[in-house]
Amino acid sequence: MKRIAIFASGSGSNAEKIADYFANKADVEISLIVxxxxxxxxxxxARRLHIPVLLFDRTTFYDTKRITQLLLxxxxxxxxxxxxxxxxxxxxxxxxxxxxxNIHPALLPKFGxxxxxxxxxxxxxVAAGETESGITIHYVNERYDEGQIIFQAHVSIVPSDTPDxxxxxxxxxxxxxxxxxxxxxxxxxx
Ligand code: GAR
Numbered sequence: 001m002k003r004i005a006i007f008a009s010g011s012g013s014n015a016e017k018i019a020d021y022f023a024n025k026a027d028v029e030i031s032l033i034v035x036x037x038x039x040x041x042x043x044x045x046a047r048r049l050h051i052p053v054l055l056f057d058r059t060t061f062y063d064t065k066r067i068t069q070l071l072l073x074x075x076x077x078x079x080x081x082x083x084x085x086x087x088x089x090x091x092x093x094x095x096x097x098x099x100x101x102n103i104h105p106a107l108l109p110k111f112g113x114x115x116x117x118x119x120x121x122x123x124x125x126v127a128a129g130e131t132e133s134g135i136t137i138h139y140v141n142e143r144y145d146e147g148q149i150i151f152q153a154h155v156s157i158v159p160s161d162t163p164d165x166x167x168x169x170x171x172x173x174x175x176x177x178x179x180x181x182x183x184x185x186x187x188x189x190x
Pocket of ligand 1 (some may be wrong): 006009010011012014015082083084085102103105116117118121129171174
C-alpha cells in the first residue's frame with residue numbers, strides 16, 4: 001500500500017480529483033489532507049471524502065519538526081501539493097527527498113516565484129500578452145517553483161481571454177493530468 005498526503009490551502013478541487021482517481025485503486029491511499037487554513041474549501045471536501053485532516057499553524061510548521069515527524073510516523077510515501085501556498089521548510093524537504101511534488105498553474109520558469117499563485121499567475125500571464133499558458137508539475141525544493149520539472153501541458157490563449165478564462169483553461173489541464181502524473185511518480189519510486 002502506497003500512502004499519499006495532500007497539502008492544500010484553498011478550494012481543493014485538485015485534491016478531490018486525485019482522491020477520486022485513487023478511490024478504486026487498492027494499492028494507493030490518500031492517508032491525509034494537510035492544511036494551514038481551517039476555512040479552506042478543501043476541509044469540507046476532505047470530510048465528505050472521509051479523509052483525515054491535519055491542520056497546523058505557521059509556528060508549528062516552521063519552528064518545529066512536528067509535521068515532518070507525523071508524516072514519517074504515518075509512513076507517507078509521497079507528498080502532493082495541490083494549491084498549497086507556503087514554502088516547504090528545509091527539514092521537511094530533507095526528510096522527503098524527491099517525494100514532494102507540486103502543480104503550478106503556468107509554464108515555469110515563467111510566472112513562478114514568491115507571490116505567484118492562483119489568480120495572480122493568470123493576471124500576470126494575460127498582462128504580459130502571452131499566447132499560451134499551461135501547467136507545470138515539478139518536484140519541490142526549498143525555493144518557490146524551482147524544483148525539477150516532471151511534466152508540462154500547454155493551452156492557447158486568445159486575445160479576448162480574461163484571467164478567469166485562462167484560469168478555467170488551466171484548471172481543465174490540471175484536473176486531466178495531475179492525478180495520472182501523481183500515480184506515475186508514485187509507481188516509479190519502487
Ligand atoms: C491550482 O490552480 C494550483 O495550480 C494553484 O492553486 C490552485 C489550487 O486550486 N497552485 C499555485 O498557484 C501554487 N503556486 P484547487 O484548490 O482548486 O486545487
